[in-house]
Amino acid sequence: MSEERSLNFIEEIIEADLASGKHTQILTRFPPEPNGYLHIGHAKSICLNFGLAKKYGGETNLRFDDTNPVTEDTEYVESIKDDVQWLGFQWAKELYASDYFEQLYQFAVQLIAKGLAYVDDSTSEEIAAQKGTPTVSGVPNVYRSRSVEENLQLFADMRAGKFADGQKVLRAKIDLASPNMLLRDPIIYRIKHAHHHRTGDAWCIYPMYDFAHGQSDSIENITHSICTLEFIPHRPMYDWCIEQLGIYPSHQYEFARLNMTYTVMSKRKLLQLVNEGHVNGWDDPRMSTISGMRRRGFTPESLREFCDKIGVAKRENLIDFGLLEFCVREHLNKVAQRRMVVFDPLKIVITNYEGDGEDLPSENNPEDPNGGERMVPFTKELYIERDDFMEVAPKKYFRLAPGQSVRLKSAYIIQCNEVIKDEAGNITQLNCTYLPNSKSGNDTSGVVVKGTLHWVSAAHALPVEVRIYDRLFTEENVAAAEGDFKDYINKDSLKIIPQAFAEPFLAQATLSDRFQFIRKGYYCIDKESTPEKLVFNQTVNLKDTWSKVNK
């Protein structure tokens, strides 16, 4: 079991830092902005940050990057905490960038005092124009040469609320000619007379990401600050602030964010899907949100396994959704309780079956020797799946056909003798005979059949609703597709079976149960389910080589 596994590039950095004594213990952080729900891309970051800390005996803080009061809300804070814990991780400290507002303010004052920041009265359009372009240097304006004293006073006045939104900003004085646009005197504080979900109305100026993130890392003594590739150009600013302020030198490392086929990952697009009613909320089972996947029945174990399998590197990637499906099947196969549910019923009558019926034992999980059994009622009249019968069967068809025999799972071998139709020619019933000595576990018939079908006793059938989900988009690479991403929404991504027939034991199902409907797929109870009307979500179907061969 000593599987030699190569390290990813961040693990290599950490091991080098530990070996050289640069750090004796590592501290990472997961820093979401509470302005939306977490998605599978965040799961990658969570697994990375918490996973690294766990692997190397360190810790991870959960820090909310709440520096923009107009987009953030406590609702998101709660859902984020919930999702992180559900994924199986526990943070060392729950922190907020807003906890550091006073300290951040003092950092800005220090910068002003060093002549490294100034208050600018320009409009955002003027600032943008003065910044130049990648090939043309920016030009300084008159505000850039304000005195330290004046800047100090003006910044204090900004804090005191003497100015309206947009009237003034504080800018770092770095280099207007830098080829890195982010270094051309970036704005580090702006005025927003807005209510903050935690600090209320205590502040009317708020630090920008570039002035808050690195310093927050530093305040917490984060050793390895791990973020996605698009922040690479921000790193010089991150380092500049820490250096000028002379504070704890946290370091930023960047990895490639997760992209997945047939879905979208940006908060903006996810929000749009919710707001425009293309899905039924953030936790719609088709969403790439953690809450959606959770509702759909994905397990924390399978998501963690997925994040582990996709690896960590710096190149752009597009992960096959099929890999996620593989991970969830792999886990669910080991833990899901087997049950029989018929989606599209076709009645069969066992003409030679006498008596009121019997209860037959059926294994709960063939993968689990200790899984036990449950009793399934067997009677004269049963339902099987309509497409498990063909009047004219092609060769290699192992299911039921006139004159052909199959085993009913955990029950008997039956043979189809007669097909009954209505006036329109639709098949309404099959008359079959069973082999009394072919009882499951006690078969002395010597008959060998190729097919085994799932079934439900007609008299005991429990009507349930089943919801089946397909990919949300028709395009593999949605982000790269031309035009509006909404043009590629899969109209058939949700299929509802209002009345499927389940074996009676399923009436006891609870929200945390995981099932495999035999020969169908993996299912769980939806949150909208009630004892009167059970609702199941399909997590993922079973691999179906027959349907592929059939094509």
Added chain:
RNA sequence: UGGGUUAUUGUGUAACGGUAGCACGGCAGUUUUUGGUGCUGCUUGUCUAGGUUCGAAUCCUAGUGACCCAACCA
């Protein structure tokens, strides 16, 4: 036309100058009271062109493609 990051099979990801490996997918076989699972085997890859070297995915030079950066968003 500026700066940055990146390029290994269909998709991901290893290889740290010395046999291009692993996973998913695909294909074939086998097992099976789930056409599921398990097991076995197979599965056209180092962006291009030069160079250094006994030997290059790896080092050098020159190209090419992709992605990111000019929000008072993060």
